[in-house]
Amino acid sequence: MSFQPPWGGLFRLQTFVHRKPEALSAEQLEAIRAAILGSRLLGENHLSSQFTGTYGFSVTFRREALSEVSAHFPAFAPFLETALVPGCDAFLLNPLLIQNGRGVAPHIDQSLEYCEASIGNPLAVSVLYVQVPEQLSGGELRLYHRGAQVAALAPMARSLVTFRGDLVHEVAAVEAGAPALSAARISLVVEQYRVPEHQRAAVPRLEIRNRTGALA
Numbered sequence: 001m002s003f004q005p006p007w008g009g010l011f012r013l014q015t016f017v018h019r020k021p022e023a024l025s026a027e028q029l030e031a032i033r034a035a036i037l038g039s040r041l042l043g044e045n046h047l048s049s050q051f052t053g054t055y056g057f058s059v060t061f062r063r064e065a066l067s068e069v070s071a072h073f074p075a076f077a078p079f080l081e082t083a084l085v086p087g088c089d090a091f092l093l094n095p096l097l098i099q100n101g102r103g104v105a106p107h108i109d110q111s112l113e114y115c116e117a118s119i120g121n122p123l124a125v126s127v128l129y130v131q132v133p134e135q136l137s138g139g140e141l142r143l144y145h146r147g148a149q150v151a152a153l154a155p156m157a158r159s160l161v162t163f164r165g166d167l168v169h170e171v172a173a174v175e176a177g178a179p180a181l182s183a184a185r186i187s188l189v190v191e192q193y194r195v196p197e198h199q200r201a202a203v204p205r206l207e208i209r210n211r212t213g214a215l216a
Contacts, residue, residue, distance in 0.1 A: 023160035035075035050105035103173035122165035131186035136177035
């Protein structure tokens with residue numbers, strides 16, 4: 001399946017996902033990996049129950065705070081420069097670390113509903129594969145549309161996957177190859193929203209959050 005970029009017109013129902021291999025350099029990827037694993041923010045995931053047993057933290061921001069996000073997380077800047085969709089104005093950025101025996105249950109991303117219940121799902125979701133252990137078994141991204149599976153993507157290091165934000169998706173359980181957090185399947189995800197102007201003020205300009213609550 002291919003992906004109709006939102007900046008080129010409306011999504012077509014028959015198009016769902018796009019994968020760009022080698023989206024960033026190996027050096028940029030290693031900087032992102034080191035920043036995630038070395039972050040004091042990293043802990044058990046605070047997102048919905050579908051993420052139980054995984055690790056990460058989140059950064060909610062509006063486009064006008066992009067430079068501040070890059071200042072807080074300079075290693076993430078090349079990813080954001082590559083991944084952000086023109087016309088989207090609110091984002092939720094989160095590293096996602098998955099070890100053996102864990103996955104992410106089927107869901108539609110609606111993470112900004114904690115700001116405003118009627119915001120709904122993002123226009124698009126972008127996933128950068130930061131670390132894919134050599135012996136990884138499982139952990140593929142599965143996408144569904146109207147109950148039918150439309151893609152099953154094995155993680156590929158340095159690749160950038162962008163898919164429609166209205167798709168149900170899951171990460172299959174990692175069966176082997178990621179026995180510790182430092183050896184986890186690591187991705188960096190950004191949910192990309194186009195929020196109506198009258199709702200935009202409900203989205204924090206910049207908020208960093210982990211399991212302990214909002215930190216900034």
